[in-house]
Amino acid sequence: MSTFQFLQNSTPVGDAERAALLREPQFGSVFTDHMATLRWSVERGWHDGRIEAVAPLSYHPANAAFHYGQQIFEGMKAYRCDGNALLFRPVENARRLARSAERMAMVCPPEDLFLEAIESLVNVDARWIPDGDGSLYLRPFVIADDVFLGVRPASRYLFCVIASPVGSYFKGGAQPITVWVSETYSRAARGGTGAAKCGGNYAGSLIAQSEAIEQGCDQVVFLDAAEGRWIEELGGMNIFFVLDDGELVTPPLGTILPGVTRDAVITLARQAGRRVTERPYSFDQWRSDAASGRLVETFVCGTAATIVPVGQVRFASGDFIVADGSCGSLTAELRDLLQDIQRGRADDPHGWRYSIKLGSGWKARNVAYV
Known part of the structure; x- marks a missing residue:
């Protein structure tokens, strides 16, 4: 019945x-x-x-x-x-x-x-x-x-x-997006509701997302509430950083949403032999690694967007390009593999x-x- x-x-x-x-x-x-x-x-x-x-x-x-x-x-x-x-x-x-x-x-x-x-x-x-x-x-x-x-x-x-x-x-599908780093608003704090998928978290992010759009960006990136230093996540997506030694870095869980796609990306990357580290990564590191060439790719992921590369980063006092601003090879590889599994075109x-x-x-x- x-x-x-x-x-x-x-x-x-x-x-x-x-x-x-x-x-x-x-x-x-x-x-x-x-x-x-x-x-x-x-x-x-x-x-x-x-x-x-x-x-x-x-x-x-x-x-x-x-x-x-x-x-x-x-x-x-x-x-x-x-x-x-x-x-x-x-x-x-x-x-x-x-x-x-x-x-x-x-x-x-x-x-x-x-x-x-x-x-x-x-x-x-x-x-x-x-x-x-x-x-x-x-x-x-x-x-x-x-x-x-x-x-x-x-x-x-x-x-x-x-x-x-x-x-x-x-609109651009898998084309690189431009993101705005909010240094004014935070999304969640320790002991709060950051790990819950509740409407209040998204309501609180809308003013920062509006700010991002005003700056010509597609999405907002939030820093931690305690120090305003550590990268956490976007308004509706998790974020990954690919370094030149092959390491894949993503912020740790706690105050961020434990994304189902995020977990799948970690699994697929490790399966491919990549070293994946869930650790704090600061906004200053992001800028300096992009400037030195140590950072070779940045991408975001979620159910709605799947996997999308980040090409440019803007903030109140400037901006920078991730590598050459295009979609990196690992980003494209993981996106294709994930979508092939989801759509039944690859082994599962x-x-x-x-x-x-x-x-x-x-x-x-x-x-x-x-």
């Missing part, structure tokens, strides 16, 4: 309109016909699972999520491959959502319900998975569902999954791919690691 009741959208997008929307979808601007919803309460646990028409959610203005920020989310993609849909390490997304929930004093679905919601929605809206280089971006999230104005954890929650067909996150020795058999009805759970 499925946890989710299927309530079909009575006015789905037609084939011709959907085909037009799938040609060049702007990231996160087009949504599929359905969403998955599941509710939790102290009295009933998880209940009322539905695959239903995507529609606005109606809430009382005193809902706890509006006032106290109890909200967490994930990001993942489904790729079309040989009649199936491939997910990339969805169990890790389920586990990270659970860690975020713990930090935010919330409740989230167990792994089996998380996966069932994803599988059911992908099966129902499989026609929305783009061909070619596109993918179906999945956004699972949990929000408080209590009506009260007291500062305490909620006693009811909504889990929801929506889906959006997407192309490249950046780590068992990262998660396959959903399509076309067998929304209730089917024909899932296997391949």
